[in-house]
Amino acid sequence: MSQTPWNNISSQSFQPFLEFSGESTGGNLKVAVDIKEPSYNGGGNLTFSGTLEDDFQFSARLFEGKLQLADSPVHFTYSVNSNGSSLLGLSLEFTSAAAEQKSVLLASSGDSLLTMSRFVRHFDNVIMPHRVTKLESESSWVIQESSIAMEGYMLTKIHAVCYKLRPEVHKSESQGKTMALSPSEYHAVLGHLAINSLTLNSDFPPSTSWLVEGNFTKWSSSDSNGSRKLNVKLVWKLKGGKTHPFPKYNIYVKKQPDLSIAESNGSLQLVQEYLGVAVVEAYYVSDLVVPSGTSSVTFIIQVCSLDGALQKLEESPSLDLNVQGS
Incomplete structure (x- = not known):
């Protein structure tokens, strides 16, 4: 990727x-x-x-x-x-x-x-x-x-x-004339x-209205430094069998460092990494590298409406996975 x-x-x-x-x-x-x-x-x-x-x-x-x-x-x-x-x-x-x-x-x-x-x-x-x-x-x-x-x-x-x-202009001190830059x-x-051509309502269902699951989860060693690789199939749907015509979903991941390690080196800031986009309610993550010292990963499903509006990341449905062996 x-x-x-x-x-x-x-x-x-x-x-x-x-x-x-x-x-x-x-x-x-x-x-x-x-x-x-x-x-x-x-x-x-x-x-x-x-x-x-x-x-x-x-x-x-x-x-x-x-x-x-x-x-x-x-x-x-x-x-x-x-x-x-x-x-x-x-x-x-x-x-x-x-x-x-x-x-x-x-x-x-x-x-x-x-x-x-x-x-x-x-x-x-x-x-x-x-x-x-x-x-x-x-x-x-x-x-x-x-x-x-x-x-x-x-x-x-x-x-x-x-x-x-x-227009930006200046005056020549010797001639007193205005000249273009x-x-x-x-x-x-x-x-x-x-x-x-439509006036659309970009109201999004709250994150609690979604059911997000991780299927076929597999952890494996990546290198001698202790980093891991993750394979997982993300699936999501609205609860209660409800449907909504969302055209696509942006997928982000956030890696949560172990608090004791993060506090010792001052790296508490979390950054969302963009993974890709899904046009169906499923997305397969393959060989995602998770550094050593990471306690969990959070996958964020950002909903996109028909008019191009995006749901706020902090209000989007998500899935937390603990790092195996952490």
């Missing part, structure tokens, strides 16, 4: 078909799928890095197709990890039955007035996010949500738009993009 979350292929969904455009004189931006960047949720990232002048924008096509829109609004949710001045939005291209073209910018959160004045000449409509939240487990990820109603139109293209909002650093990571 790879320790790089991006390599968990089961966490991948539709992959972007990249094509770039932008003003070459406004900087130098590169787009790549970078497996070294921390992942939003065990899947892939798109990294935009380089330099970009404040009055230029860079566009990279993500998807191209034909998605017919009905009378209900379409909801867009996407996650971004960036430095303070690097902004990333989404541009949408629509076509009507009469071949009328319209472009819409789903802008990044920020100053609405500055955003509108910057892009009103470039797009038919500019929409600010109606909700902006931060990922609880990693505050550097910002999740932005926007909605748009385009009945009778077909969504044909989605682009990522990289830009900076405030040279292209400045730009870095932003697009973690995921979800599109749906």
Whole structure:
């Protein structure tokens, strides 16, 4: 099993078909799928890095197709990890039955007035996010949500738009003139993009509503240092025969050190390790290395809803297993 979350292929969904455009004189931006960047949720990232002048924008096509829109609004949710001045939005291209073209910018959160004045000449409509939240487990990820109603139109293209909002200027002391700064650093990571036409309720059943079991548990020695290997099949279901249409479950493990050993070396902090994703209510763990001095392991089943929301890890169903021989 790879320790790089991006390599968990089961966490991948539709992959972007990249094509770039932008003003070459406004900087130098590169787009790549970078497996070294921390992942939003065990899947892939798109990294935009380089330099970009404040009055230029860079566009990279993500998807191209034909998605017919009905009378209900379409909801867009996407996650971004960036430095303070690097902004990333989404541009949408629509076509009507009469071949009328319209472009819409789903802008990044920020100053609405500055955003509108910057892009009103470039797009038919500019929409600010109606909700902006931060990922609880990693505050550097910002999740932005926007909605748009385009009945009778077909969504044909989605682009990522990289830009900076405030032009940076300085004055020459000798001439007293205002001059634009040279292209400045730009870095932003697009973690995921979800599109749906439903307003869904992301309430999750409490962890006590689930029955989690470990079957075919097998412990074996790993090396002379006392570490162990664990094989186990995790299975879970809602109690009382209830069913719920959850599309997938993220699987994490937390290794609990022996308290006496942890207190002696000051390593009491526990970290959840991402293992993978399950699309059924079962997951097989193979050859999980458990270091010596570990008293128990906890497997966490993080429930994912249809709208992409994730149950908090501390509120998710879990299974505790004592380390054999500890």
